[in-house]
Amino acid sequence: MMSLLFRCCAALSFLLLALVAAAPPSAAAGAATAALPPIEAFFADPQLSGAVLSPNGRFLAAISGAPERRDMLAVIDLQTKATKLIGYERVDVDDFQWVNDERLVFDVIDKRLGPGHTNVAGGLYGVDRDGANLRQLVARREEIIETSLNNSTASRRLPWHTFMLGQRGAQDSDWIYVRSLDFDSRGEVRHVDLLHLNTRTGANRLVPRPNGIVESWMLDNAGQPRLALASEDGKTTVHYRDPASSQWRVIATFDSYAGDDKAFSPLGFGDDGALYVSKYNGKDTASLYIFDFATGKVRPQPVVTADGYDFEGALVSRNGKLLGVRVLTDAYDSVWFDPGMKALQARIDALLPGTVNLLSVASKADTPWVLVHAYSDREPLSYILFDTDSGKLTRIGDTYPDIDPARMGRQDDVKYAARDGRAIPALLTVPPGGGKNLPLVVLVHGGPYVRGSTWGWDSDSQFLASRGYAVLEPSYRGTTGFGETHFRAGWKQWGLAMQDDIADGARWAIAQGIADPKRICIAGASYGGYATLMGLVRDHDLYQCGVNWLGVSDINLMYTGSWRLASDLGKEWKKYGMPLLIGDQVKDAAQLKATSPIEQAARIKRPLLMAYGGADRRVPLYHGTKLRDAVGRTNRQVEWIEYEEEAHGWSLPKNRVDFWRRVEKFLDRHIGKDAAKTAP
Template identity: 25%
Template structure:
């Protein structure tokens, strides 16, 4: 097999229309640095064929486009582009091998109805690995449909027993109106079809259920669990889920309830996978205030046992490999993410890989051949964006394939260090500090960078925006403030909106700690964030206008009332309203309503098709700050969504942020 060298990878990406940035012989300009970090990930998605001889990967093309590429590792190992997407309102997000020569892919897109309501939707298609025989797999919308089909289908199973070339795929049924005909469809909800990936023909396997949101199949391709999200008479989600399952010898659905784990009754079980050989479902439960992994029998007894639990952090991920998505372990994040393998062979292999790749300890198995003899692995760290490898169990060979971020290969990055600092009430707040390499941690320009969510957390690993700031000379502190997920129920508390004062207090205390330790120059201390992180950056001014000397907010929430109103046109409106809550915190916790308190200059950035946070949040914030006579700049990006996944736009944004901070902090 030919190993793909960095030169080959770079040449291949250049052929796709990417912007070449040669490694500089001298210090690069800020424009070059912004372009290097602003370009999207070189490998957006990657998949290994059943034989293990081919890989398919989605890469970014110019600006917002994506291209689907195939590499035959048993041949000349050249990159062949077989499909692409140039629609700015859509993203090609996923491609998997249905057979050795046929790929099934998903495109996720955004539209807008006549009332201006954003409507996300996705579509599935199949294509041969040479680009021929393109076929849409999503059922076409009938002209008589009474609604819009947003759900284009999800893969429930790639391999179906005795059905080569077929997959299980969900299908959204939409009612149709009828005038003088009996053929109109009266069904609605989510079902499952057996789909031929070659000719696109389909056979219904699971009839539609109006409350079904997900189906879980076992490794043979038999649907064993249905997840139902309960709704009221108006179709609005209540926020509760139920699970029904099938025993091995019956097709009848049975409610999964009265579950006991190690002899104790549990109130909640979130099923995520099924093992038919052992006849169990894997899922998450809460134990002593922390998420834990358990298994429950599907024989009718609903008895289970705990598989992995901790008393300091949540166990939050199931590790699965192969075409049957075999469960092999679970993971959790303390200072770094750790994986515990249940499979003895993989546990030993993980240890060997860690020794072979000591500089990239974050090792993920992202694909496997049908016999699992060949594994597709991505290894990364805080200072290395990652490399994909092919591991062959028989030959014990580990061969590099593609750099995950080609334009950052061999760059010197800032190391991310786990730290803890005291909040004003004495609580120890965990976080990560990244310093510019080669600089003493004294009197630096610094940025506090709270994460989004707020039901999320930062983890040890590569972060492109952190490393851009570090490359420009800033120290960066990422606080996992109270209201973050991953640390159990007590830490999560009432969430970062209802208890915004606690969360934002922790964020501000991160800045004070940087100054107290002598790391940050108090006159060159800034705050930046995306989504909730942008909200936190703005709201920090409401609590302490003098602490930060510059504020950067990307796609920020600015008004909690807006956030509730924005959800009214969607089925999750009650869930969102419950999450935000009612009371005086709505006014006190909305930076839009306190523009007069701001002291630091503000830079705002937002896309116009942002489903997570409507663009009106930034538009109104900019307007109110200007009315209050405050310094504010606002950049808006037409037709882009929450993540601003456009290389040109991200590069321009980084340049604007850099110039803004340089001016505001006097750098």
């Protein structure tokens, strides 16, 4: 059945506020009413996301959502203020990118189905910005969307395992680069190919691949393939495609997990062909450097250093010129090399003093329009258009328009000392109006070897704060972004020093008068779920309850999996990464047993809420069922939730709302408003 393509020409009042000038975002006036903010406001899908200016800066595209219809691609003419909606009746537009000023590509997803109830891929579609000349470029496993293309055209569609590259191309033709996954007999990705694809004709050609198992590609500042990263036998090799000869050559090889003095992370290319990389270079924190192709080493002087943080960010360019970099410290910020951009940032910050304001410019033109991504700890992300000629701000839309900033909690970066003296960074969110001796939720991030939460509005922590809870989010040892020493201190410390860091944060909150020592709960997903379980094992005197969703219940299960449902953890990670960072099954057998929630299940005496997804391949369902059965033998205070169609996270708004409503009731009973009623 043909799915209907919508093409609307009227301006969207709910999206653009008729494109009239809007006041800068500010906290709503007046006192909050007695009723709590509705849970749906926190956990619905965003109503606007992914806004990007066209290469010439005249148009803006974004994903537009609304409760009564599917998510669609909205394209706005900033001169005429006309808006086009492009979408379908039966699926949602998921992601997109500009091909050139006249054409875009997008993929689709059915947001009303969880991962376990769908067997289709995203496909890929090319379309003109006015909705014309739609072409399906990549097949889906099950063709929900059909177009009027004839069979000969349809036969030229690329296979389902072809995806957008996620990088800006040359944007001067109808061609883009896409990545194509190649699988081995076990269904694992063997390597990733790069294809050059014409978005009007479907013609494509394979980019020659260097030797090795290529996992990722990087385009240069002009949108041409320039780097390929290959991984094999625990080593990462960086291949560089020489612009003069178009031949590949190796510029670096280093240990993928342990790292060494040659290791770096490529960020992107400047206008002069220089490669910018993040590297420790003998320091404890990584900085931004330029890689010298002549010497095969980074230049000794860093370009940008973020004091106390590893450099993490992205390059910002226009017309091929590098304007500056976006960098993450406690929050996101911009370091501008271009004086004009530096002055523009100051001008906009003066108009929007209450938010972090990240500027986005057209990639191939100097236009009067600048897109501002504005947010704060209490305000979700908003998109605001700034006209440099008139000085006028126009609010395009908000990701979560039903959130009232005046009713959100304040969030602060804090640090506390672990028992061995290590400084542990953390985020502390308190309810609106603050308070002392509050019920506390220690919210543990997943990973664990990733950067945790950063300053800014977050649905989980703000929902809990709106219900009267203080929320502490520790960046325990092993968390990345705070230096190499902090990261390495977490190696092989699952359930040990990493666990101590989390407990020491709760005790710090007690000592500060923030937390009531008799009303503390630990919660988290994935590794955070594992830490929740081990917290109840080791610190049952500290935590009154635990909320574990999608949590690892045994490290050995991560290695061995199950005959029925295998984990999606890659063989390289299992062979080289896990033994080094988590623990070796043979050498560390005693430690893995002592730090296994399943093996220690009889020690979990506190109330426990558990939730797992039936289609999860990162932490498969058997992690939860085995633990549920083990804990249930000695503990009757276990609540179980299973979302059959979900994977490693709650993709459906109805499940997010259901889960957090259950969490709200669970916390109310054990540390919240109803705890005193049920206390012995």
